[in-house]
Amino acid sequence: LSVTTFGESHGPAIGCVVDGCPPGLALSADLFRTDLERRATGRSRHTSQRRETDEIEILSGVYEGVTTGTPIALLIRNTDARSKDYGNILDTFRPGHADYTYWQKYGIRDPRGGGRSSARETTMRVAAGVIAKRWLAQRHGVTVRGHVAQIGDQVPRGFDPDAVEGNPFFWPCAEQVPDLEAYMDALRKSGDSVGARVTVQADHVPAGWGEPIYGKLDGDIASAMMSINAVKGVEIGDGFAAVAQKGTAHRDEITAGGFLSNHAGGILGGIATGQPVVVSVAFKPTSSILVPGRSIDRAGQPTDVVTKGRHDPCVGIRAVPIVEAMLALVLMDQALRHRAQCGDVGEVPPRVPGSVQG
Ligand code: EPS
DSSP states (O other): OOEEEEEEESSEEEEEEEEETTOOOBBGGGGGHHHHHHOOOOTTEEETOOOOOOEEEEEEEEEETTEEEHHHHEEOOOOOOOOGGGGGGTBBBTTTTTTTHHHHHHOOSSSSGGGGGGGHHHHHHHHHHHHHHHHHHHOOOOOEEEEEEEEEEEOOOOOOOGGGSTTTTTOGGGHHHHHHHHHHHHHHHTTTTOEEEEEEEEEEEEOOOOOTTOOOOHHHHHHHHHHHHTEEEEEEETGGGGGGHHHHHOOOOETTTSSSOTTTTTTETTESSSSSSSEEEEEOOOSSSSSEEEBBTTTEEEEEEEEOOSOOOOOOGGHHHHHHHHHHHHHHHHHHHHHHHHSSSSOOOOOTTTTTOO
8 A cells, every 4th residue: 555645735735645445445525524624723722723624525546436446546625725824934944843954955945834844734644544444444343543642741630532532632531621721722822832642542453464574563653653744753552661661561471361461562573463553652842833933044144933823732632633544554554465465364374384383
């Protein structure tokens, strides 16, 4: 499976091409609505107030409501672009923003705002992810669901999966939501931004998906997550907490009834164990903020930068569907690769004579 996106935040449209989806999957434009809405701007006062319709057009790869096996091209026309918001910073570089590195690499300053580095690009990842989620659910019963596990120094005081979709923060503890509203209101008024941690879990992933050295399942997941803008860290299972653990604490002991814990996050040696695949992603604080910061202009002269316009005080709040989409896309890709090499899930690979057989 391969996915690529195109388009700029302030261009006429954004889109993606998903190549390698098997034929026969039922697909229509309305199926994209829920996840696109979950990610969209302007749905609460705690996100950017840009209002896009995010209406999907299916350009190819679907005939009479089912995928044909040919590349699926999806398009969303931008309806609320406003590149003049960026007029005052075009000659400078926002501290902490990809403005600087795009300029170093390409020597072009796109007058259409962040262009490709804008979080707008993630819309099409979510759209592509809808296809992967549907295929995984229908073919293998795999589900992928996430939540926000930290905003700044705020951590959930409890975990109720049913609470997540009922508040604008994808937060798993409903009683804490008023505190978060106050926290985010104060942050927004201060003109600053904050980071977030998003945790996503895939259930019913069959043991065996993944590859042992090159193309490890966890390697592909890390690469996919790091390709999301504003991501600075990825953990599988216990992740960095494993540094302080002893082997006796970290290993997941096995009984006839299954594993006794899941510190590994469902992956050992690059291959799925059959337990839930658990991934956490760190989002940095948004760099487009109202607090003046020191920078330079294109001539290298010192200047202060203030970013006005419609921005997210915490881009991680909208990131749950994006992280879910990337995990689903990696799992679908690995599922197809597994089928190509080893056959369908549950099919016992031929045993080599002399090897120990189960
Ligand atoms: C973004 C800046 C804002 C956000 C945008 C991401 O947009 P604009 O380009 O109009 O300033 O609204 O997010 C979206 C439009 C979206 O759909 O996610 C940024 O700098 O990343």
